[in-house]
Amino acid sequence: MAPAYDAILIVSFGGPEGPDEVLPFLENVLRGKPVPRERMLEVAEHYQHFGGVSPINEQNRQLIAALQAELDEHGPHLPIYWGNRNWHPLLPETLAEMGRDGVKHALAFFTSSFSSYSGCRQYRENIAAAQAEVGPTAPQVDKLRVFYNHPGFIEPMVESLAACVAKIPADRRAAAKVLFTAHSIPMSMAENCRYEVQLAEACRLVAEGAGLAPAQWELVYQSRSGSPHVPWLEPDVCDRINALHAAGELRDLVLVPIGFISDHMEVLFDLDTEARELCDELGVPMQRAATVGVHPRFIQMIRELIVERIDASPDRPALGSLGASHDVCPANCCLYSPQRPASGG
Structure with missing residues (x-):
């Protein structure tokens, strides 16, 4: 029996939206990583080349608007929230808002098509840390499967x-x-x-x-x-x-x-x-070539992944020979540490 879900959570990387936000954003991104400061300042210049504004946040707003229209028209009729790893709206802020709104169990769409530590497991760790920070009012969050071959x-x-x-x-x-x-x-x-x-x-x-x-x-x-x-x-x-x-x-x-x-x-x-x-x-x-962005078929796909999970449907579209990815990640999935097991997820 599939659990009842009462919201959708878009989980993404985040980005600065002005010149003064670039260095604080990059410090968040690189905290704890062995990246030379010279490299950070070099990347900062990439952002300043575009006025200190990353396009990712506006693109996520467009994705959310397109998905909300898709859900409003076809269902399921669920509210959409948005939380980032590295810049506002940060995941703890979003999970706190969801808790205040009475959300108990959300389905998460990660803006990453492929399995890796930074593209999947780290986001799950970010959600767990945000839940711990928010406390008992934070909702449970389940992620949708990766969709590289959908x-x-x-x-x-x-x-x-x-x-x-x-x-x-x-x-x-x-x-x-x-x-x-x-x-x-x-x-x-x-x-x-x-x-x-x-x-x-x-x-x-x-x-x-x-x-x-x-x-x-x-x-x-x-x-x-x-x-x-x-x-x-x-x-x-x-x-x-x-x-x-x-x-x-x-x-x-x-x-x-x-x-x-x-x-x-x-x-x-x-x-x-x-x-x-x-x-x-x-x-x-x-x-x-253009990325998928808010292509109608891609937005439709997100809704299909949501419905598939809500209905616990055995019909899980996937092209090629690798089949549909798992819904629940194994414990050792995409581990990233100096002491790595020999196999992974």
Whole structure:
């Protein structure tokens, strides 16, 4: 018997909304992490390049408005709350508000398509810490499953990639290169989660859906931080662009930020600014595919995940061979520590 739910909680990363908020926000993000201050100040300049405003909060507001309209029209008729890890509205603030409103049991949608410590387990830890801070009035929170292979995520990405490929002259399309990008994570984090496996599957599904040949596409990474002595997932997107160009294999390029559901700072700076400037220098025509954002099929997917969980439905759509992800994470799922078990979730 599925539990009764009385609210939806959108859980996200958060971002500054003015120049004075950039450093306090980044200090929250990097607290306890071995990231040199010089790197933090470098990232701060990325935000200041856009007026000190991250687009992620406004994009979450748009997502919430679109989802609320979807729920109002089709049900279930549940209120939506929003809490962030690193900036206002912070999760303790939101859970306290939910408690005051009498919410007892919420379903959480994390704005991350893939399993990893930072994209899933850490958010669950953030919720647990917020519940402890708020006390007995804090609601219980269950997360929805990751959706990297759900038709409602894959189909809009196929549409976006196909639209970019269609802009390439017909006689050059077969030789065009497509680089799918995702946020790099430390190897020590990647070894105990299914991040790389899920990314590879999502890329394959989107590439095949858009009619690409296997040799046309690759998965690369972006936005790494931390000590340069700590290994992270590679290759970096700009490094790979340079290598392909040096090998004479790059005439047209499409970048597909499959690791992101909206056009937030990493997309705007690392791809739309740095990668585009590099391509301009190399004389390579570059296009960047849109993220799912508030695509109607993606918003419909969120509602479908909510209904699926409320109804305890055995019908759990998932494309490809990996099947639908679990609803309840195992105890060792996506662990990230110096003492890691050999297997992960």
